[in-house]
Amino acid sequence: MSQIVLPQSQISYLSDGVSLRSWLLTTDHKRIAILYMISITAFFFLGGSAAALIRYNLIVPEGMIQSAETYNRLFTMHGIIMVWFFLVPAVPVTIGNFVVPLMLGARDLAFPRLNLASWYLFMAGGFCALYALFSGGVDTGWTFYTPLSSNYAQGHVVVVVMGIFISGFSTIATGINFIITIHRLRAPGLTWYRLPVFIWSLYSTSIIFVLATPVLAITLLLLMFETLFHVGVFDPKLGGDPLLFQHLFWFYSHPAVYIMILPGLGVVSEIIPVFARKELFGYKFVVWASVSIAIIAFFVWGHHMFVSGQSLFASVLFSMLSYFVAVPSAIKVFNWLGTLHKGRIRFDAPMIYALGFIGLFTMGGITGLYLAALAADVHLHDTYFVIAHFHYIMVGGMVSAYFAALHYWWPKITGKMYPEMIARAAALLMFLGFNLTFFPQYILGYLGMPRRYHAYPPEFQVLNVLSSAGATILAAAYLLPLFYLTYSIFRGARAPANPWGSLGLEWQTPSPPFTKNFVVTPTVTEGPYAFSKHETFDV
Amino acid sequence: MSEEVAPHTHFQYADARHQAETALSGMWLFLASEVLFFGGLIVAWTFCRHWQPAGFDAGSRETVLWIGTVNLFLLISSSFVYSSGLAFMEAGNAKRLIQCCVATMAIGSLFLLLKFYEWHIDISEHLFPAGPFKINGADAGGARMFWSFYFVATALHAAHMIVGVGLVGWIALQARRGAFADGWLTPVEVIGLYWSFVDIVWIVLYPIIYLVGRE
Numbered sequence: 179m180s181q182i183v184l185p186q187s188q189i190s191y192l193s194d195g196v197s198l199r200s201w202l203l204t205t206d207h208k209r210i211a212i213l214y215m216i217s218i219t220a221f222f223f224l225g226g227s228a229a230a231l232i233r234y235n236l237i238v239p240e241g242m243i244q245s246a247e248t249y250n251r252l253f254t255m256h257g258i259i260m261v262w263f264f265l266v267p268a269v270p271v272t273i274g275n276f277v278v279p280l281m282l283g284a285r286d287l288a289f290p291r292l293n294l295a296s297w298y299l300f301m302a303g304g305f306c307a308l309y310a311l312f313s314g315g316v317d318t319g320w321t322f323y324t325p326l327s328s329n330y331a332q333g334h335v336v337v338v339v340m341g342i343f344i345s346g347f348s349t350i351a352t353g354i355n356f357i358i359t360i361h362r363l364r365a366p367g368l369t370w371y372r373l374p375v376f377i378w379s380l381y382s383t384s385i386i387f388v389l390a391t392p393v394l395a396i397t398l399l400l401l402m403f404e405t406l407f408h409v410g411v412f413d414p415k416l417g418g419d420p421l422l423f424q425h426l427f428w429f430y431s432h433p434a435v436y437i438m439i440l441p442g443l444g445v446v447s448e449i450i451p452v453f454a455r456k457e458l459f460g461y462k463f464v465v466w467a468s469v470s471i472a473i474i475a476f477f478v479w480g481h482h483m484f485v486s487g488q489s490l491f492a493s494v495l496f497s498m499l500s501y502f503v504a505v506p507s508a509i510k511v512f513n514w515l516g517t518l519h520k521g522r523i524r525f526d527a528p529m530i531y532a533l534g535f536i537g538l539f540t541m542g543g544i545t546g547l548y549l550a551a552l553a554a555d556v557h558l559h560d561t562y563f564v565i566a567h568f569h570y571i572m573v574g575g576m577v578s579a580y581f582a583a584l585h586y587w588w589p590k591i592t593g594k595m596y597p598e599m600i601a602r603a604a605a606l607l608m609f610l611g612f613n614l615t616f617f618p619q620y621i622l623g624y625l626g627m628p629r630r631y632h633a634y635p636p637e638f639q640v641l642n643v644l645s646s647a648g649a650t651i652l653a654a655a656y657l658l659p660l661f662y663l664t665y666s667i668f669r670g671a672r673a674p675a676n677p678w679g680s681l682g683l684e685w686q687t688p689s690p691p692f693t694k695n696f697v698v699t700p701t702v703t704e705g706p707y708a709f710s711k712h713e714t715f716d717v
Numbered sequence: 718m719s720e721e722v723a724p725h726t727h728f729q730y731a732d733a734r735h736q737a738e739t740a741l742s743g744m745w746l747f748l749a750s751e752v753l754f755f756g757g758l759i760v761a762w763t764f765c766r767h768w769q770p771a772g773f774d775a776g777s778r779e780t781v782l783w784i785g786t787v788n789l790f791l792l793i794s795s796s797f798v799y800s801s802g803l804a805f806m807e808a809g810n811a812k813r814l815i816q817c818c819v820a821t822m823a824i825g826s827l828f829l830l831l832k833f834y835e836w837h838i839d840i841s842e843h844l845f846p847a848g849p850f851k852i853n854g855a856d857a858g859g860a861r862m863f864w865s866f867y868f869v870a871t872a873l874h875a876a877h878m879i880v881g882v883g884l885v886g887w888i889a890l891q892a893r894r895g896a897f898a899d900g901w902l903t904p905v906e907v908i909g910l911y912w913s914f915v916d917i918v919w920i921v922l923y924p925i926i927y928l929v930g931r932e
Contacts, residue, residue, distance in 0.1 A: 279729075285729040286728070288739050288743060290727075292743075350750050354747055354750070357746060358743045361742065362739040362742065363730075388746060388750045388753075389749070389750065390753075391750070392750045392756075392757065393753055393754070393757040395754055396758045397757065399873070400758075403865060403868075404865075407845075407846065409846040409847050410862060411761075411866075416861075417769075417859075417861065419765070419768065422764060422765070426757060426761060694728060
């Protein structure tokens, strides 16, 4: 690729057209990222309100909400919205859309129109799901286990499954776009080992998008067929095999769990070196840890089925394979600590989120080992221990990472600085609120409280009240950024091109960037974290 | 997308070749995800056949072998015709490309018509797995399951065929407007990959629907 000087008027992407049409028909990856951001923010607060009602219900042992039926619909709505319409698209699709071409020194993704189409698919799927959830809801849980979902559930199972099916193709399209862009549109000199770790983690995530999502799609298609025509594929009463559904479902959904953490690991690997002013420790180990997590992800699905009656041999094998995931995960944690060691650490808001991430991710990861152990899982299966474990990863980990990314790239996205002190306060509040909400759930699960029940024995009340109290703090911590970030769009100070003194390519262009990102395609001569060579860059 | 480096080349690419190779690799990756899409179905199918072999065999014997076989030949020849069109276009003959596209669409439509006719036969013989069913007795459960997979797989394949016929028609229209006159053939190649893939899916589905268990 040769250097090309564009005869392009240098206007920011935000002022390049202000009409609604210029936004809804845009093929600019940055504007599509904003479209995603608005949509997932709405989904996040919708899913969050369902969670708030769940915690409200569990304040008293007999349940504040009278009907168990309503409670079932609430946790199903919470799960479906948070998994498919917030966590899966949050960091990879939203943040990724904005920064991937910028980090590569490219002017857009490889297939901009496909990128816009994937947003429309996402919205079409989202509206299907919303229609189903608001016109009565679904009571199957987000996992749609058969035969409950196909022949016993009440509500609009087919519509909500259709929504997930459609939005699945949106993520496949984004995955293809990212992989091809990373292969084909890197700036001159940007070799694979000079890529930011965030790019590597999105590459790994995209592999899962492209190779796991279609299996979910076909599973959901078979589920819809069974539900609509009452024929047996998965329902044992009609001659089907319910375990087949679980195998197919988890073949997608376990890798999908890593869709919900890998990009977060990438975000933290970006932020830690910048705010420790030190080169990322063990770069190659961190990037290959991402890739190996994505690969191992495809071979561990059976650990969701230890008590399903699958063969003991299969269980032992899946248990052992699940332990392997801990190795690359631990490599990452130790490398972040190695980066922090003797660094000149600054506690800006993105860094506070990132440090919180390390702690919460570690807690979630280590408790995952308990669940991967066969004997322990028989006791802990389907209890609040599982709930606490995956919320530590997905909320403590991924949602923290999303907020870290949002604050870190906010100046680049909007061209405005957010108010630093209140952002730090929100980050700390989130950490405290999160732990107060979910740590008691580990104890509840260990004591034997099962998940998905709308009532519980009175001796569990103290811990449940603590958890619900934590949820209110957490809710406040999530609402704060909504206000101060919106405020900063209108009243915030103008952001410089590179407020954090970072070395990534996305910071070498103005904030907000031009429509075509770079006036001159940059040439890269060193890795993204070579802070030792850039002492003067310090801010 | 107003500003272009060269005709047909979008601004994020260095040159036409860079863009063409990228488009092709994008289609290959999409096909990889399609392999997993049909692959998931075929794995589930194979698993269930091993579980209830007698029922699946009983179901398989009811399929209309001659239609499946004619359709197999139709699709293989359609891929040959379309590829010939690409070869003609590489030699600069747009008229032949258009003719080949029209022939491909005709063969594809014939495939679909035969498929609709076959479904009509299947349904009128009570082979749709819901409701009253032709096969009774011990093999009924497995046979119903065979026919569930049959209808999901063939409907999915037919949907791909309908999209394919539309895309080939789009190529014919582009060719008529002279879009490929300057040697820019990327869409012809990309759509050709897709068409051949849909063809290959039928080559895989054919034996597991019509041949296995027929004795």
